Amino acid sequence: MGSLDGKVALITGAARGQGRAHALALASEGADIVAWDVPQPMSSLTYALGTQEDLDLTAKLVTEKGRRCLSRSVDVSDASQVNSGVEHTLEEFGRLDIALANAGIVTVGPFITITDESWDEMLATNLTGVFTTLRAVVPPMLEQRWGRIVVTASMGGRMGIKGQSAYNATKWGVIGLAKSLALEVANDGITVNVVCPCTVRTPMVQPDPDTDVPEEIVRQLTRGNPIARPWIEAEDVTRAVMYLVQDPGVLTGTIMEVSLGSSARMP
Numbered sequence: 001m002g003s004l005d006g007k008v009a010l011i012t013g014a015a016r017g018q019g020r021a022h023a024l025a026l027a028s029e030g031a032d033i034v035a036w037d038v039p040q041p042m043s044s045l046t047y048a049l050g051t052q053e054d055l056d057l058t059a060k061l062v063t064e065k066g067r068r069c070l071s072r073s074v075d076v077s078d079a080s081q082v083n084s085g086v087e088h089t090l091e092e093f094g095r096l097d098i099a100l101a102n103a104g105i106v107t108v109g110p111f112i113t114i115t116d117e118s119w120d121e122m123l124a125t126n127l128t129g130v131f132t133t134l135r136a137v138v139p140p141m142l143e144q145r146w147g148r149i150v151v152t153a154s155m156g157g158r159m160g161i162k163g164q165s166a167y168n169a170t171k172w173g174v175i176g177l178a179k180s181l182a183l184e185v186a187n188d189g190i191t192v193n194v195v196c197p198c199t200v201r202t203p204m205v206q207p208d209p210d211t212d213v214p215e216e217i218v219r220q221l222t223r224g225n226p227i228a229r230p231w232i233e234a235e236d237v238t239r240a241v242m243y244l245v246q247d248p249g250v251l252t253g254t255i256m257e258v259s260l261g262s263s264a265r266m267p
């Protein structure tokens with residue numbers, strides 16, 4: 001018996017990284033998984049996005065845990081794809097209990113070098129993509145009078161960071177979105193919470209797992225962290241997500257910082 005037996009969980013950006021780790025943990029607790037990824041190519045990015053092969057592997061790993069996985073190419077910046085993805089989920093499973101708005105992209109660089117294209121792609125995925133996802137999943141949750149929503153922001157949504165102004169703007173944005181939605185559905189059995197990870201060792205920061213991150217960057221990253229590690233693993237974020245979907249009690253509209261202790265320095 002798993003704590004999520006009978007539940008259906010949608011995860012955006014599920015082909016790899018944190019999304020895949022969340023999918024496997026939820027499946028281990030008995031949830032059937034709806035896994036979305038493989039967006040349109042984005043020309044402003046310096047790293048590759050999740051592929052169909054990555055998404056197929058997530059689906060295979062979920063299935064090996066004995067759960068169903070409905071995987072689908074959905075670009076969260078496209079409301080029509082998101083809406084039809086939710087319709088398909090309801091046709092197949094008849095319910096939708098958990099939604100993890102996890103898909104995201106990053107571009108770094110000084111403020112004055114941010115191109116229109118980079119700004120537009122960042123907002124389209126990181127901010128509009130969370131909006132389209134939440135807008136589509138809330139109605140079935142309202143009908144069920146039960147839902148668990150977790151939005152993945154970032155520690156970049158808790159502070160300013162040089163070279164990350166566009167990314168941080170989107171992550172501050174989704175926190176405002178999640179908190180406001182949490183108020184609207186507070187008495188409808190739906191919780192809406194946010195996780196804010198610090199640097200996570202996923203393809204977003206280490207595109208080639210066989211190539212080590214340069215030592216100087218590892219040293220720089222470690223220097224800022226009370227727990228003297230350069231980064232966390234996807235599974236560290238999964239632990240926070242699992243808490244928020246399994247039994248958050250009266251926790252809603254809140255932020256869980258997964259930050260190697262750096263939250264201790266913040267007001």
Ligand SMILES: NC(=O)c1ccc[n+]([C@@H]2O[C@H](COP(=O)([O-])OP(=O)(O)OC[C@H]3O[C@@H](n4cnc5c(N)ncnc54)[C@H](O)[C@@H]3O)[C@@H](O)[C@H]2O)c1
Nearest residue numbers: 013017018039049050075076103104154199200202203204
């Ligand atoms: N890695 C970090 O250091 C870090 C830190 C804090 C927050 N985050 C956030 O965590 C989330 C997960 O990132 P990750 O670390 O697993 O990175 P990742 O790049 O490994 O995974 C992100 C996944 O999202 C998918 N994706 C991107 N745009 C999409 C779109 N428009 N539609 C559908 N799917 C899309 C990608 O294809 C990819 O598979 C992101 O929101 C990211 O901003 C990451």
